[in-house]
Amino acid sequence: xxxxxxxxxxxxAADACVIWLHGLGADGHDFEGILPELNLPSSHGIRFIFPHxxxxxxxxxxxxxxxxxxxxxxxxxxxxxxxKGIIRSSDAIKNIIDDQIELGIMSERILLAGFSQGGxxxxxxxxxxEKPLAGVLALSTYFATANSIDINPANKNxxxxxxxxxxxxxxxVQLAHQALKDLEKIDISAQLQTYxxxxxxxxxxxxxxxxxxxxxxxxNQ
Numbered sequence: 001x002x003x004x005x006x007x008x009x010x011x012x013a014a015d016a017c018v019i020w021l022h023g024l025g026a027d028g029h030d031f032e033g034i035l036p037e038l039n040l041p042s043s044h045g046i047r048f049i050f051p052h053x054x055x056x057x058x059x060x061x062x063x064x065x066x067x068x069x070x071x072x073x074x075x076x077x078x079x080x081x082x083x084k085g086i087i088r089s090s091d092a093i094k095n096i097i098d099d100q101i102e103l104g105i106m107s108e109r110i111l112l113a114g115f116s117q118g119g120x121x122x123x124x125x126x127x128x129x130e131k132p133l134a135g136v137l138a139l140s141t142y143f144a145t146a147n148s149i150d151i152n153p154a155n156k157n158x159x160x161x162x163x164x165x166x167x168x169x170x171x172x173v174q175l176a177h178q179a180l181k182d183l184e185k186i187d188i189s190a191q192l193q194t195y196x197x198x199x200x201x202x203x204x205x206x207x208x209x210x211x212x213x214x215x216x217x218x219x220n221q
Contacts, residue, residue: 001054001088001089001091001092002092002095003051003052003053003054003092003093003095003096004028004051004052005028005049005050005051005052005096006028006029006032006049006050006052007047007048007049007050008032008035008047008048008049008050009047010043010044010045010046010047011042011043012043012044012045013045014045014046014047014103014105015045015105015106015109016044016045016046016047016105016109016110016111016134016217016218017046017047017048017049017100017105017109017110017111018046018047018048018049018110018111018112018113018213018217019049019051019093019096019097019100019110019111019112019113019122020048020049020050020112020113020114020118021050021051021053021069021093021112021113021114021115021117021118021119021121021122022050022052022053022067022115022118023115023116023117023118023140024058024066024067024068024069024072024116024117025066025067025068026053026067027052027053027067028050028051028052029050030050030115031050031113031115032048032050034201034206035048037203037206037210038206038209038210038213039210040210040213040214040218041214041218044214044217044218045217045218046213046217046218047100047105049096049100051092051093051096052067053067053068053069053089053117053118054067054068055067055068056068056070056071056085057071058071058072059071059072059073059074060072060073060074060075068085068117069085069086069089069117069118069120069121070082070084070085070086070088070089070117070120070121071085072117077142077144077171077175078142078144078175078178081144081145083144083145083148086120086121086124086144086145087124087145089121090121090124090125090128091125093112093121093122093125094125094129097110097125097129097133101131107129107131107132107133108132108133108134109134109217110133110134111133111134111135111136111137111213111216111217112125112126112133112135112136112137113136113137113139113209114136114137114138114139114141115139115140115141115201116139116140116141116170116171116199117141118139118141119138119139119140119141119142120141120142120143120144120145122136122137122138123136123138123141123143123144123145123146123149123179124144124145124149126155126158126160127149127151127152127155127158127188128149128150128151128152128155129152129154129155130152130154131154132154132155132157132158133155133158134159134216134217135158135159135160135161135212135216136158136159136160136161137161137163137209137212138160138161138162138163138176138179139163139164139201139205139209140163140164140165140168140170140171140199140200140201141162141164141171141175141176141179142171142175142176142178142179143175143178143179143182143183146178146179146182146183147182151186151188156187156188157189158188159189159216160183160188160189160190160191161190161191161192161193161209161212162176162179162180162190162191162192162193163192163193163194163195163205163208163209164176164192164193164194164195165194165195165196165197165198165199165200165202166194166195166196166197167196167197167198168197168198168199169198169199170198170199171199173194176192176194177192179192180192193205193208
């Protein structure tokens with residue numbers, strides 16, 4: 001599967017890349033507007049890529065066709081998982097990573113971020129990718145393939161940061177805590193930051209994400 005995406009180039013030559021996935025029913029434009037709020041230095045050198053999920057029937061929405069990285073079968077997100085759909089989308093993200101590496105970006109300077117459904121996909125893509133990546137930012141999401149994922153040794157030490165709303169009615173914060181436990185079981189270290197918000201993004205969270213991006217990808221801050 002080949003994905004269309006929005007690409008935003010830095011003012012200088014790109015030497016790093018952030019691939020940021022949206023949630024169910026949205027598209028790549030969903031997080032495009034967040035870039036100015038990251039307050040990155042003008043010389044940051046980071047290419048941002050915002051892929052568009054394909055439109056597929058979503059079971060929980062009576063089969064209505066909408067942008068989705070995989071199918072959602074029921075309200076209990078952790079009970080029945082569309083693993084094939086997640087892996088299919090993960091493979092498409094890996095193709096984008098491959099393309100960026102071919103364009104001269106080192107794998108260690110490619111960071112994956114994903115919100116909700118997009119977060120489930122970047123867990124799978126980041127931990128199973130065959131070359132070391134800079135990290136994974138998991139926003140308001142859950143580790144859907146925790147029981148089936150094939151961890152690649154190249155990303156055994158990947159940096160994973162979780163961000164979640166304490167009042168989230170869509171993806172309960174308990175699933176973020178469960179993700180921490182699941183990651184611990186496979187010896188992957190991760191950090192969780194929670195916020196007084198629902199299934200969304202807040203300014204405090206954006207500031208925390210900005211700090212991680214700067215620390216991880218910005219040279220000569």
